[in-house]
Amino acid sequence: MGQILQFGINGLMSGAIYALIAVGIVSVFKATKVVNFAHGYLIMFGAYFYFTFAVLLPGMSWAPAWYVSWEPAWLVEMKEGLPMFSPLGAVLDWLTNLPRVIIGLIGALAANAVVGLIIERVLMRPLMGQSVFAMIMVTVGLISVMSGGAQLIWTADANYVPSLAPNTPIRFTLFDTQIFLFGTDLVNAVIAVLLFGAIVAMVQFTKGGVAIRATAEDQSTAYSMGISVPRVFARAWVLASLTGAIAGAILATRNGVSPSLGLFGFSVLAIVLMGGLDSYVGVFIAALVVGVLEAMTQWKFGGDWAGIVPYVAVLLVILVRPHGLFGQKEVERI
Template identity: 35%
Template sequence: MDMASVYEFIEFSTIGLLSGGVLALVALSFVLVYKGTGVVNFAVGEVMMLGAYLYYAAHVSFGLGPIPAFVLSLAAIAVLAVLVERMVLRPLSGQPTVSVLMATIGMASIVHGTVEAIWGGDTFTVPPLLPRMPLNLGEVLIPGTAIGNFAVAAVLIGAFIAFFRYSKTGIALRATASDPVTAATMGIDIRHAQRLTWILSSLVGTVAGVLIATSANLSPLLASTALAAFAVIILGGLDSIVGAIVASLIVGWIDAVAAGYLGGKARDLVPYVVVLAILVMRPHGIFGTRSIERL
């Protein structure tokens, strides 16, 4: 292998690992809801898309600066999460899990249809939220957006890990996710904890959506990005934040290397083949909790 091939492999690998950071945010949005409620939220992709469109509208249509537009989109999504929790999810409390799951599918359809009704199916170029100055490491060129996005993702994920480990609220959320009945007997407000879980998940998804939209383009197809996160959360474990991070880096690396050497269409196949092969050996994921059924 000549040096040019070595540099090429390093470049593909670095870009893949950096892109895995944003993928980890998408996976984290899934994991937060699953840990807190036991439900897979199928509306994550649409929340990402809506948050990105709100950022675009605030920044481009209304002329706000990138940071105010970003904050405004986060605030709007937080309000939406509260309304959905009160009007849709709370009435379904105590119902079978599949009822809540179907509700998230219904919400996804409503959000998708609303976005297409307002903005149509056109593709928009979104002004950057972060600097796009590339990093040149000799023969290896790293896009500036990949570095900035990874930095934002790393800081946010680190903050969440610290929040859940050290803060009183984070510990309460972990207790609620682990054993809601015991948590309630200890005085923890279960409804408040679950509402906060939905809000945090929506905010994380919005950050991921904005980062993806400003790195590429914005269209309703952005919602499909969440499909890649399914491979991540299945590989890493639905209930593991650490698993989501590690699996995101693995899938991001495989995706970039496959696209670099086999072409763009390979990225739609190769990561899932690898994930399937791993799951044959570890059906509950790398860090997922093994469920035990007594007969």
């Protein structure tokens, strides 16, 4: 019983991050009808940008001291005499890294938004109005370009990047079982869920969101009603890159930075299809379910089996419900 709860909570937390990645794929699909096969590589770029701004730049000789590690007098004073591995010590360690984390996140967001805009402007915009198949295949080609490009720009792999939140261990008892969590994982999951909720609310209630939904419904009608469809496309891609940057930073702190981060995109693509391409709710539920299933598989069969859980799950779901758990059935005109 105790183990189930522990792994279930771990699963929910990684599921929340899957949901954050998935929201990028769903947003681009809703606006442009293009399924972005390269979203995982956009995330990988986010992770590398975070790594650049949080680790590489502070490592330069010209970096100011507060950027490398922020140590005001009161912080040093508080650190004195603390025992090893104390929760307060973890918080203080995080505080010294805080400038790096903040600049890293801002840098990753800005740089990734530029990457997203370039992709939209250079590759997607010229193909507008042509078959969606061509645009999807362009994103397939982007997989190779981005994965090769990242290896070209950032030659070395990195293992350590500063975490987004203090890494305090949290212990509490739930139904008579001891649960053990890391503070940073919890904060990551909360960030992911909040962002997911914010984006869904934005699409539902703001003017830009209504434009996205109108474009999703019917592009030419939306165009004739005065909605600038190219701008909606650009906005959707930027949204995907921004969530991708955050997700990339989170994944970088969990798994280290390497080109294999791009593979997350494929498992999340499987999750998205499982939930239904155009349904935020369905995708959220599917992400949590896959997260929990993965954690359970990891517990029962070992870590490497967890990797194929999303793929097996999506095959089973597609066979039974071709448009995903909550997806709308496409109505085709003959």
